[in-house]
Amino acid sequence: MIRRALPIIAILLQSSLTFARSHTPTVPPPTLGQEVARVVVEAGAQAIADKLSRPAIPPDAEIEVAFSPVPQGRALRLVQKAISSATATIHMAAYTFTSKPVADALIRAAARGVRVYVVLDAKANSPYDDKSKIAYLRDAGVNVCANSRYPVMHNKFAIIDGKHVETGSFNYSYAAEARNAENVIVVWNMPDLAAKYDQQFELLASQCD
Template identity: 30%
Template structure:
């Protein structure tokens, strides 16, 4: 155990693992499912957005979160969503609905490059990051054991914005013809 502690201390001292602190971002809140109402936390954060909401989701089927994203877009917030291709093909109704409403939606993980786009991130106004194991799905709220953390801080948010931008560059936007009708 002492060897493990020494190795961990060495890794931190060498700067190989970033330590979240005041300059990187502070934990604003945490949430756990079942029973933590993480979906409500996310909807609240999206509702408070004033300029931008960037979303990377492996799976996206939550109607309340989809509705909050569209409502934000309708009030002039720049809303962009990147989803995993395989999950979109199997369970893409909510992302398709968002796209039909005008939200920019793209598919990540070009075939043959990566197995999945497994990010679960929302960046609010370039200052707040929502991340964790929680996918914006009904299963995440009702069936799975999940965690969610909300981080405050432009420094940490800028790192996530950079990653989002890198993924957006290689993602395929959903064309208007791909925005098939689905029932809500």
């Protein structure tokens, strides 16, 4: 009895499969509105991710700017102010470094117990170049290293106490102070921003000769 029923069951199953295949609903392509909605959602998600990766802005954060060559000396004074505010650490990366006033500010910071570390472009700061302050800083006990990894290591920034950042176009040189059109910006009390600069500083320092 069971053997006679097997062919019939097989026919019924085959018929059911054929019916199911012929009646499977076709998914229509997305409409223009649906596609726009998808793009908007993805863009919104990316915007949220980008916002979360941006440095947080504390309520006590402040920004100071100065320019050179006019008013004379203001840009240099802002750099000195940032250095003089240090109580724990200064991490500085620089291209040309021929400014004795900036070098003296770093030396004074080191003398009062601040841990000062400087990374300079190797090509622009030969220890045999009288204009560069690399030897002057080293002789005063400041930790200085030279980075030759790049055609030009063109950074000009300092991280102060892990929470303030001084940067801008201003090279630490007399030309930047007195002749060139330059800018200095100091962002006070922004540890998240300082941490991003510190990551780059650590990379540059690890590449020193």
